[in-house]
Amino acid sequence: MNLKLKVWRQKNAKAKGGFxxxxxxxxxxDTSFLEMLDILNEQLINEGKEPVAFDHDxxxxxxxxxSLFINGRAHGPDDDVxxxxxxxxxxxxxxxxxxxxxxxxxFPVIKDLVVEREAFExxxxxxxxxxxxxxxxxxxxxxxxxxxxxxxxxxxxACIGCxxxxxxxxxxxxxxxxxxxxxxxxxxxxxxxxxxRRAKAMVxxxxxxxxxxxxxxxxCEAECPKGISIxxxxxxxxxxxxxxxxx
Amino acid sequence: xSKFITSSIGKKVVMSLSGLFLMTFLMVHLTVNCFLxxxxxxxxxxxxxxxxxxxxxxxxxxxxxxxxxxxxxxxWITIQNMMARPVRYNKTNQGKNSSFASRNxxxxxxxVLTFLAxxxxxxxxxxxxxxxxxxxSYAGVEMHDTYTLVTSLFTIWWYDVIYVIGAILLGYHLSxxxxxxxxxxxxxxQIWRKRLTVIGYIFALVIAGGFAIIPTYFYFVQ
Numbered sequence: 001m002n003l004k005l006k007v008w009r010q011k012n013a014k015a016k017g018g019f020x021x022x023x024x025x026x027x028x029x030d031t032s033f034l035e036m037l038d039i040l041n042e043q044l045i046n047e048g049k050e051p052v053a054f055d056h057d058x059x060x061x062x063x064x065x066x067s068l069f070i071n072g073r074a075h076g077p078d079d080d081v082x083x084x085x086x087x088x089x090x091x092x093x094x095x096x097x098x099x100x101x102x103x104x105x106x107f108p109v110i111k112d113l114v115v116e117r118e119a120f121e122x123x124x125x126x127x128x129x130x131x132x133x134x135x136x137x138x139x140x141x142x143x144x145x146x147x148x149x150x151x152x153x154x155x156x157x158a159c160i161g162c163x164x165x166x167x168x169x170x171x172x173x174x175x176x177x178x179x180x181x182x183x184x185x186x187x188x189x190x191x192x193x194x195x196x197r198r199a200k201a202m203v204x205x206x207x208x209x210x211x212x213x214x215x216x217x218x219x220c221e222a223e224c225p226k227g228i229s230i231x232x233x234x235x236x237x238x239x240x241x242x243x244x245x246x247x
Numbered sequence: 248x249s250k251f252i253t254s255s256i257g258k259k260v261v262m263s264l265s266g267l268f269l270m271t272f273l274m275v276h277l278t279v280n281c282f283l284x285x286x287x288x289x290x291x292x293x294x295x296x297x298x299x300x301x302x303x304x305x306x307x308x309x310x311x312x313x314x315x316x317x318x319x320x321x322x323w324i325t326i327q328n329m330m331a332r333p334v335r336y337n338k339t340n341q342g343k344n345s346s347f348a349s350r351n352x353x354x355x356x357x358x359v360l361t362f363l364a365x366x367x368x369x370x371x372x373x374x375x376x377x378x379x380x381x382x383x384s385y386a387g388v389e390m391h392d393t394y395t396l397v398t399s400l401f402t403i404w405w406y407d408v409i410y411v412i413g414a415i416l417l418g419y420h421l422s423x424x425x426x427x428x429x430x431x432x433x434x435x436x437q438i439w440r441k442r443l444t445v446i447g448y449i450f451a452l453v454i455a456g457g458f459a460i461i462p463t464y465f466y467f468v469q
Contacts, residue, residue: 006337019337072340098338105331170341170350171328173255203256212331213255213324215352216427222344230430231437237256238433244251 001027001088004096005040007052013110019098029089033076034059034066036088053112059084061225064160067167068113069100074164074223082162082225102167105210106174119209120161120177127201128181130190149187156183158226165220165228171212176220178202179236180228186239196243203240256431258324263431265317266424270450272310273417277457284464287394288385295390318360325353348423355420362413369400401465410462418455425450 002025010017024040031039034056041051057065066083070076076086091097099113107115159180166174182199185191191198214233221230251257282293297303341350348355373379374391381392400406425447429435435443 008337069336072336072338073343100336100338103332103334103336105333109334168341168344170332170345172331173328175255203254204250207255210331211255212328213259214431215259215324215328215349216423216430217345217349219341219345229437231435231440234430234433234435234440237259237431240254240256241260241433244257 001025001029001091001093003027003036003088003091003094006096006098007113008100008109009052009112010101010109011111013108013116017109027088029087031088032059032084033068033070033086033088034084053114055114056084061085062160064162067102067115067162067164069102069167071098074102074168075162075225079222080225080227082160085225102163104163104166104172106172107163107166115163117161117163119211120163120174122209123174123178123202123205124161124181126205127194127198130185131194143189145188153184153187156180156228156232159184159224159228160226162225164223164225166211168219168223169212169214170217170219171215173214173220174206174209174211175214175233175236176224176228176230178206179230179232182236182239183232186235195239196246199236199239199243203236258320259431261316261320262324263428265313265320266428268310268313269317270421270425270428272313273421273454277454280457280461283394283397283461287383287392290394290397291383291390291392292385294393295388298391314363318356321353321356346423348419349427352420352423352427355416358416359413359420362409362416365409366413369406370396398465398469401462402469404466407462407466411459414455414458417458418451421451421454422448 002023005022005024006019007022008017009020022040022044024036024043027036027039034054037052037054044051055065055067057063059066061082061084064082066075068075068083070083070086075081075083077090078086101107101109101113102115102117104115106119107117109115157180159177161177163177165176166172169175182202185198186195216230216233218230221228252261279290279293279297282290370393373396374393380396382389383392384390401410426435426440426443429443430440
């Protein structure tokens with residue numbers, strides 16, 4: 001396959017940045033998208049140019065490190081996969097592929113396609129945990145949890161924190177991320193004691209960090225590589241409203 | 248409840264509740280309008296009942312407030328949401344992941360508001376302020392001849408076109424707004440989401456269809 005790549009290049013967080021066009025040839029359709037970028041970088045290094053910086057780690061879709069806004073979609077044209085699991089067979093020979101970093105006030109670009117996603121950690125630190133301050137590891141079956149509740153909590157816990165929801169949302173809203181992190185505990189007895197505090201603290205932190213508000217377009221759910229449902233956002237709204245009413 | 252109104256979810260709840268309130272108004276409005284099909288006496292009596300009803304007198308300013316709040320909060324939310332992405336994407340493909348109405352609620356709402364201004368000038372202003380309306384009397388009770396005011400306006404073809412377009416825009420706005428309002432107050436889950444989406448589409452279709460049929464009917468019948 002031969003492709004024309006339109007890649008966002010930016011020296012550092014303060015630099016202006018702009019698109020560069022690169023031509024790349026002889027790419028196998030079985031190459032993964034990130035491998036294709038590796039090949040591009042090798043080509044650039046051989047030409048004595050600066051390689052394109054992009055985030056990646058496990059390359060098997062579980063770490064949440066890779067990002068990229070490809071041809072107008074977070075994680076590219078394939079559904080329910082991260083960029084590292086996207087393959088070049090999803091593109092046409094001779095196609096122009098536009099590659100941009102996540103765009104959000106809360107996710108500033110550090111270099112080229114790499115953005116700072118520390119905002120998600122800050123939201124997590126505000127309350128996305130269960131405090132276990134004393135005692136040993138509890139017995140696995142000591143607390144009985146209905147299968148449906150466990151399943152729903154697990155569906156929310158599938159969130160890898162990649163930020164595709166923020167990147168794709170027209171408002172740069174982090175509601176799906178926060179909803180997943182609140183929802184994974186909301187259905188479990190272990191999460192109940194801190195439920196009100198968690199919802200309030202995480203939403204307050206999300207607002208403070210400059211994410212937009214949710215307008216229920218459902219774009220986040222469609223682009224989430226883990227297919228997390230916006231029903232979790234309804235639960236977050238409920239948890240938050242109940243917590244605020246109790247104040 | 249401190250900081251609730253200024254939080255992202257709180258602002259959305261204000262949009263949701265004011266939106267639901269305006270939807271109930273639309274249902275009442277369309278119900279009264281349906282009396283148009285029953286003739287002059289039925290509609291004029293219904294309109295007279297609405298104008299003289301003490302409950303309506305109380306609700307009217309609340310309704311105006313509902314509109315003001317819904318519009319003001321939408322501007323506030325939209326500005327903040329735009330600020331959340333200072334650098335735009337070069338290429339977007341949002342048609343793949345969300346509906347047209349859901350992405351353009353502010354624009355659709357703005358167009359509906361423009362129509363609403365014309366609509367108020369056409370009827371409310373003429374009835375309440377300029378008194379460009381005749382009088383009729385049924386069984387000794389004198390009342391406004393609202394029927395003639397409405398039906399004579401709908402003999403002008405381009406007014407009919409504007410009213411039909413206004414109804415369609417409103418329908419689009421509601422096609423997302425109905426379900427979205429329930430989602431925002433937390434009344435949704437995997438099952439109810441499907442139900443509310445379907446009910447929302449039916450609601451939008453009934454409201455838009457109902458308001459669009461009236462001018463069309465009176466244009467062709469008269």
